[in-house]
Amino acid sequence: MEFRKEIEVAKVLVGGKVDESVVEIRYDPLTLQTTRIVKKNFPIQSGDFSEEIESTKSWCPFCSERIDQMAARDPEIMNGELWKRGEAVLFSNLMPYSKHSLVLRLTENHFVGVSEFKTKHFIDAFILVQDYIKKIPDGKYYVTIGMNYLKPAGSSIMHPHIQVMISEVSTDYFARLDWSALEFMESNGVDYWKKLVEDEIEGERYVGRTDKTEWIAAFAPKGFFHIMGIPEEREFAEMSEEQLKGISSGIVKILRYYGSKNLNSFNFTLYCADRLGEHFRTNFHIVARSPFGKYYWCDVFYPKMLHDESVVFFTPEEYAREIKERWEEL
Numbered sequence: 051m052e053f054r055k056e057i058e059v060a061k062v063l064v065g066g067k068v069d070e071s072v073v074e075i076r077y078d079p080l081t082l083q084t085t086r087i088v089k090k091n092f093p094i095q096s097g098d099f100s101e102e103i104e105s106t107k108s109w110c111p112f113c114s115e116r117i118d119q120m121a122a123r124d125p126e127i128m129n130g131e132l133w134k135r136g137e138a139v140l141f142s143n144l145m146p147y148s149k150h151s152l153v154l155r156l157t158e159n160h161f162v163g164v165s166e167f168k169t170k171h172f173i174d175a176f177i178l179v180q181d182y183i184k185k186i187p188d189g190k191y192y193v194t195i196g197m198n199y200l201k202p203a204g205s206s207i208m209h210p211h212i213q214v215m216i217s218e219v220s221t222d223y224f225a226r227l228d229w230s231a232l233e234f235m236e237s238n239g240v241d242y243w244k245k246l247v248e249d250e251i252e253g254e255r256y257v258g259r260t261d262k263t264e265w266i267a268a269f270a271p272k273g274f275f276h277i278m279g280i281p282e283e284r285e286f287a288e289m290s291e292e293q294l295k296g297i298s299s300g301i302v303k304i305l306r307y308y309g310s311k312n313l314n315s316f317n318f319t320l321y322c323a324d325r326l327g328e329h330f331r332t333n334f335h336i337v338a339r340s341p342f343g344k345y346y347w348c349d350v351f352y353p354k355m356l357h358d359e360s361v362v363f364f365t366p367e368e369y370a371r372e373i374k375e376r377w378e379e380l
């Protein structure tokens with residue numbers, strides 16, 4: 051596996067003295083998509099948004115006193131019912147993104163700090179998604195599960211929730227992963243993610259292990275503090291509870307790490323291997339977003355928006371070392 055990068059050195063005249071600044075352009079080992087690592091002194095500061103928590107509570111459709119009346123229903127697979135497990139509630143997305151488009155209310159509480167999520171919140175949610183996937187008629191589908199948390203991550207509703215998109219047509223990047231993984235399997239005889247774990251487990255980007263799951267900082271991060279989770283069990287709907295626990299407890303550990311760095315907003319996604327083939331393994335990705343506060347700024351600039359190239363200020367090998375040291379206590 052090739053971890054390729056190019057280095058450019060920029061000269062900057064500051065206070066009568068020439069400074070050299072290194073820019074790393076890294077290629078994702080599977081898709082070859084590029085990321086720029088820019089050494090920028092970026093203070094992570096989150097502001098107070100307690101006023102927003104209170105004001106959004108008064109109309110939130112996912113709070114328990116409103117969800118039964120307001121949630122959109124799936125007339126076919128879910129027979130117009132809401133599916134509930136623990137604090138999780140599964141229902142249809144009022145504005146669907148695909149043939150099967152769902153929302154999962156994750157917690158009873160309207161606001162949960164990133165460090166306060168519990169493993170059980172995610173396990174219960176994932177089991178409901180499994181139940182749903184198993185009821186979909188035969189055919190090829192691309193299954194993704196994702197989460198946007200707080201406004202910097204694109205979420206319009208504060209209440210913690212997950213989205214599920216099950217589509218006959220893959221997203222652009224999922225298609226790229228799918229065909230790149232097929233090529234990889236054909237030339238290497240093993241799936242890309244299994245090989246990635248073998249190559250990275252002793253290396254400087256390895257973060258730690260939870261039940262049946264390995265955690266690795268992405269070589270070419272797609273966002274701040276990008277960590278990947280790679281499960282032993284390949285297809286999402288078939289995963290054992292132990293496997294779901296491994297993924298969920300890893301998410302909770304990373305969120306606690308984010309919380310310890312004042313990061314309060316994040317995106318994650320699972321690209322699920324279900325109905326694809328042996329070349330694909332379900333893989334999980336999480337990135338922190340610029341922290342939410344009254345005057346938050348957006349970390350998606352023109353390079354990401356229009357060139358599809360991520361720009362990040364943090365080096366994977368550095369934060370991987372920090373998370374690895376704290377992995378057990380997180």
Ligand SMILES: [Zn+2]
Nearest residue numbers: 110113160209
């Ligand atoms: Zn709410």
